[in-house]
Amino acid sequence: MADKIEEKVALQTENSRNQGRRAFLKGSAAVAGGVVFSQVAQSSSGFDAKKAVAPYAGQPELTEVLQDGPARKTLGFGVRKYPYGMPSPFEKEVQRRTLEWLTPDSMASITMSPIHQLHGIITPNGLHFERFHGGVPTINPDDHRLVIHGLVERPLIFTMDDLKRFPSISRIHFVECPANGALEWKGVQLNSVQWTHGMMSCVEYTGVRLSDLLKEAGIKPEGKWIIPEGADASGLSRSLPVELAMDDCFVAYAQNGEALRREQGYPIRLVVPGCEANMWIKYLRRIMVHDVPMQEREETSKYTELMPDGTAQRFSWYMEANSVITYPSPDFKMQGPGKYYVRGLAWSGRGKVAHVDISTDGGRNWKEAHFTSPVLDKAWTRFEWEWEWDGSEAFLMSRVTDETGYVQPPMPQMRNLEGTNNVYHRTAMVTWRVHAWEDEKSGGLVENVQY
Amino acid sequence: MYNTKQTIVAVSIAALFTGSAFAMSNNSDKTVEVSEKIDGKYAANYVEIIKNADGKYLDKTVIEAILGVEATHGRAGLEGKLDPENPYSAEVDDSIDGGNHGNAQCKIPKAFVEVHESAAANYYNDDTFVARGFGTPISEAALEVWNITVDGDGKGLPDPSVGMTVEEGGELYVKFCSMCHGEFGEGAKGYLPLAVEEDLVTSSFTDPAPMKSVGNYWPYAVTLFDYIRRTMPFWTPNAPYIGDAGYLGMTGYILQSNYIPMDDEGTELSDDTFFNSEVLMKMNKYMPNQGNWFCDHRPVIHNVRCMNNCPDEQVGGNGTGDPTQYRQARTLPDGTLQYNVPQRLHEDKPGVGHAGM
Numbered sequence: 001m002a003d004k005i006e007e008k009v010a011l012q013t014e015n016s017r018n019q020g021r022r023a024f025l026k027g028s029a030a031v032a033g034g035v036v037f038s039q040v041a042q043s044s045s046g047f048d049a050k051k052a053v054a055p056y057a058g059q060p061e062l063t064e065v066l067q068d069g070p071a072r073k074t075l076g077f078g079v080r081k082y083p084y085g086m087p088s089p090f091e092k093e094v095q096r097r098t099l100e101w102l103t104p105d106s107m108a109s110i111t112m113s114p115i116h117q118l119h120g121i122i123t124p125n126g127l128h129f130e131r132f133h134g135g136v137p138t139i140n141p142d143d144h145r146l147v148i149h150g151l152v153e154r155p156l157i158f159t160m161d162d163l164k165r166f167p168s169i170s171r172i173h174f175v176e177c178p179a180n181g182a183l184e185w186k187g188v189q190l191n192s193v194q195w196t197h198g199m200m201s202c203v204e205y206t207g208v209r210l211s212d213l214l215k216e217a218g219i220k221p222e223g224k225w226i227i228p229e230g231a232d233a234s235g236l237s238r239s240l241p242v243e244l245a246m247d248d249c250f251v252a253y254a255q256n257g258e259a260l261r262r263e264q265g266y267p268i269r270l271v272v273p274g275c276e277a278n279m280w281i282k283y284l285r286r287i288m289v290h291d292v293p294m295q296e297r298e299e300t301s302k303y304t305e306l307m308p309d310g311t312a313q314r315f316s317w318y319m320e321a322n323s324v325i326t327y328p329s330p331d332f333k334m335q336g337p338g339k340y341y342v343r344g345l346a347w348s349g350r351g352k353v354a355h356v357d358i359s360t361d362g363g364r365n366w367k368e369a370h371f372t373s374p375v376l377d378k379a380w381t382r383f384e385w386e387w388e389w390d391g392s393e394a395f396l397m398s399r400v401t402d403e404t405g406y407v408q409p410p411m412p413q414m415r416n417l418e419g420t421n422n423v424y425h426r427t428a429m430v431t432w433r434v435h436a437w438e439d440e441k442s443g444g445l446v447e448n449v450q451y
Numbered sequence: 452m453y454n455t456k457q458t459i460v461a462v463s464i465a466a467l468f469t470g471s472a473f474a475m476s477n478n479s480d481k482t483v484e485v486s487e488k489i490d491g492k493y494a495a496n497y498v499e500i501i502k503n504a505d506g507k508y509l510d511k512t513v514i515e516a517i518l519g520v521e522a523t524h525g526r527a528g529l530e531g532k533l534d535p536e537n538p539y540s541a542e543v544d545d546s547i548d549g550g551n552h553g554n555a556q557c558k559i560p561k562a563f564v565e566v567h568e569s570a571a572a573n574y575y576n577d578d579t580f581v582a583r584g585f586g587t588p589i590s591e592a593a594l595e596v597w598n599i600t601v602d603g604d605g606k607g608l609p610d611p612s613v614g615m616t617v618e619e620g621g622e623l624y625v626k627f628c629s630m631c632h633g634e635f636g637e638g639a640k641g642y643l644p645l646a647v648e649e650d651l652v653t654s655s656f657t658d659p660a661p662m663k664s665v666g667n668y669w670p671y672a673v674t675l676f677d678y679i680r681r682t683m684p685f686w687t688p689n690a691p692y693i694g695d696a697g698y699l700g701m702t703g704y705i706l707q708s709n710y711i712p713m714d715d716e717g718t719e720l721s722d723d724t725f726f727n728s729e730v731l732m733k734m735n736k737y738m739p740n741q742g743n744w745f746c747d748h749r750p751v752i753h754n755v756r757c758m759n760n761c762p763d764e765q766v767g768g769n770g771t772g773d774p775t776q777y778r779q780a781r782t783l784p785d786g787t788l789q790y791n792v793p794q795r796l797h798e799d800k801p802g803v804g805h806a807g808m
Binding site for chain 2: 014022038042103104107108117132133147148149151154156157158162163165185186188189190191209211214215216217218219227230234235241242243244246247248286288290292293294295296297300301304305306308309310311312314315316317318320350351355357361362363364366367368393395397399401402403404405406407410411412413414415416417419420421422423424425431433447448450451
C-alpha cells in the first residue's frame with residue numbers, strides 16, 4: 001500500500017512538472033515565433049541594442065547624482081532579532097480584512113485574503129483567510145486526540161504523534177468558502193478583489209490520507225457516510241459520502257511547511273480538495289462512520305442554496321471552476337495607454353485548469369492566456385496575457401475552462417437559472433470596466449461592474 | 452415552472468415516456484456509439500464515452516452524447532437530474548422523500564468517473580491492506596461525552612423520559628437565548644431570527660433575499676436540537692446547567708413559535724405538552740418546507756468555449772450583447788465610487804443576503 005501511494009505522489013509531481021513545462025514551452029514558442037517574424041521582416045541578425053531601447057528615444061534624462069541612503073551607511077539588524085520572521089513594515093497594508101457590517105461579532109465571522117496583493121499560487125500563512133463559527137481555540141497538541149468510531153470494526157484513538165507515524169502526503173490545494181463572491185449576487189457592492197474573491201487561499205498541506213485512517217479502523221461496508229467533528233466551541237460537523245472521503249481527502253497537520261495556524265485548525269484539520277471549505281473540519285477530533293447523513297445545521301439551514309421558485313439545493317460539495325483578473329483590478333489605476341500584463345487566478349474544484357481566456361470587449365471575443373505557475377490539481381493557477389491598451393473604455397473578463405470541459409458562465413446566465421438568493425457558489429464571471437484614459441475625473445479607473 | 456419537488460418528479464417521470472426521441476445525440480465526431488440506454492434515456496456506456504473524451508465529463512458534447520441534447524440545459528437539465536438513474540444525478544432513491552426513515556441522501560453522480568475510480572483504488576479494491584497498528588483501541592462507551600451527534604433519523608436523541616414542558620422550555624429560552632434571538636424568535640442585534648413568516652419564492656432578482664428560518668426553510672426538526680445542544684448558548688456551548696431536558700424544552704418552544712404541526716390534523720404544541728424525543732420525531736416529518744429540497748446538481752450550465760464573435764446571450768448587457776449596459780456599485784453622496792453604499796447609508800439590512808454567519 002505504501003508503495004502505491006508513493007507511486008501516485010510521484011506521478012502527480014511528474015504530471016505537474018510536465019504540465020508546467022508544456023505551458024512554458026507554449027509561452028516561449030509564441031515569443032520565439034514573434035522574434036522569427038520580426039527577423040524575417042526586418043532582415044536583422046541577432047540582438048540590436050539600439051533598436052531594443054528605441055521606445056525610450058527622446059525622453060528627458062535624469063541628471064541629479066544619486067546619493068546613498070541610510071541602508072547603505074549604517075549596519076542593519078543582526079540574526080535572530082526576529083526568531084520568527086515578519087514582513088517588512090512597508091508591507092503593513094497587506095492584511096486580511098473584514099467588513100464590520102457583515103457579522104454581529106468576531107467569533108462567528110470571516111476575513112478575506114488580499115489576493116490582489118499576492119503573487120504566485122501560495123498564500124502566506126499569516127494572510128490565509130479566516131472563517132470561524134465559534135472563535136479560535138488554542139489547543140495543546142499533547143492533549144488533542146482524533147477518534148474514529150461508529151461503523152468500524154475497531155474504534156481507534158490517535159495522538160498527534162501517532163498520526164505523524166503514518167505515510168504522509170503533501171499537496172497544494174485551494175480552499176474556498178462557498179460564500180466567496182456572495183456579496184455580488186444582487187449586483188455590484190464592492191470595488192476590490194479582496195472583497196469579491198478573497199474568501200479563499202491556496203497553500204501546501206501535509207498530512208495523512210483519510211482512506212488510510214478509515215481502513216486502519218476497519219470501516220464496514222454499511223458505513224456510507226463520514227461525519228467529522230471539530231473540538232472547538234462550534235463543534236462543526238458535515239456529512240461526507242464515503243466515495244468522497246476515500247477519493248483524495250486527508251487529515252493535515254502542516255500548512256506551507258510549518259504546523260497549521262490556529263486560525264486554520266491547529267493541530268489538525270480535514271482537507272477535502274476541491275470542495276466547500278466548510279467541509280474541511282478544523283480542530284478535528286472525531287470522525288464518526290455512519291449509515292446515513294447527519295443533516296447538521298451547516299448542511300441544511302446554511303450552505304444550501306435557495307432557488308427562485310422556493311426550492312433549495314442541499315449537499316453541495318464541489319466548488320465550480322472559477323477565475324478572476326487580479327491585475328488590473330479595482331484596487332489599481334491604469335497608468336496611461338500602453339502595454340499591460342493582465343494577470344489573475346484560475347482554479348477548479350474538479351481538477352486542473354485547462355484554459356483561461358481573456359476578453360476586453362465584455363465577452364464578445366476572447367484570447368487565450370498562458371500559465372505562469374505550475375498547473376496543479378484543485379489548486380490556484382496563475383495566468384497572464386499581454387494587452388496593448390489603446391486608452392479607450394474596455395470591459396475586462398476572464399473565463400476558465402477546466403479539464404472536465406466545464407466552461408465558466410457569464411453572470412446573466414447563472415442569475416437567470418439560479419436566481420440571486422443562493423448566497424453560496426456565485427462562480428460566474430466578473431467584469432472590470434476600465435475607464436477611458438481621456439475621461440476627465442475617472443480616466444484609467446478600474447471599476448467592478450455587473451452584466 | 453414548478454413549486455415543489457413532488458411536481459418536478461412528476462414532470463421528469465412524464466418526460467420518461469416521451470423523452471427518448473431526443474436522448475440520442477447525432478454528434479458525429481464522437482467515435483463511441485450509444486448502444487443501450489438506461490431507462491430508455493441515458494447511454495449505458497457512459498463511462499466509455501467519458502473516457503474516450505479524455506475524461507471530460509462536463510464537456511457539452513459529452514453530456515449531450517450521454518443524456519441527449521434537450522436534457523442538458525438550464526431548468527430542463529436540472530429537472531432531468533432528479534431521476535436517480537441519470538448518470539449525472541446526485542439523487543438516490545431515498546432522496547426523493549427520504550424513504551421510509553425520512554432522512555434524505557445524495558450521492559456523487561456516477562458520471563464523475565474519476566472520483567469513483569479513485570475511491571475504488573483507495574478502498575473497495577484494496578484487498579492487501581492491513582492496519583499499521585499506530586492507533587489505540589477505544590470503546591464506544593468511552594465516547595459517551597464526545598458523541599453528541601443526532602442524525603436525521605433521530606438516532607442519538609435522549610431517552611423519551613428526558614424532557615420538559617414547552618412552557619418550561621420557553622422560560623429557559625427567554626433566559627438564555629432571547630437577548631440575541633428575540634423573545635419570540637424574531638431576532639436581535641444582527642443575530643438570526645428563529646421564526647419568520649417569509650415567502651421563499653423570488654419576486655424580483657433585485658429584492659432583498661427572504662429571511663430563512665426554522666419554520667419556512669429547515670428540512671428537519673432534529674437538526675435544531677442537535678445544533679443548539681452542540682453550540683448554544685454562544686458563549687458557553689453544550690451547557691450542563693441546561694442539560695438534555697433543557698435543550699429539548701427550548702427546541703419545543705422554538706418549534707411552537709414556528710407553528711410546526713405534529714400530525715396530519717395539524718395539531719400544534721400546547722404550553723403544557725411534555726416535549727421529549729418522541730414528540731420531536733413526530734414533528735420531524737411535518738416540517739413545512741421538507742418537500743422542497745433536492746440535491747446539488749451543479750453545474751447545470753454547459754457552454755461551448757467560444758472564442759470569436761460569441762452569441763449575445765454570453766456577452767455583456769444582461770444578454771443583450773451590449774457591453775456598455777451594466778450595473779454599477781452605488782456612489783456615495785459626494786459622487787465617489789464606493790462600496791457597500793446601501794449598508795453605509797443604513798438603507799439595507801447588512802450581510803450577504805442572509806443574516807447571521
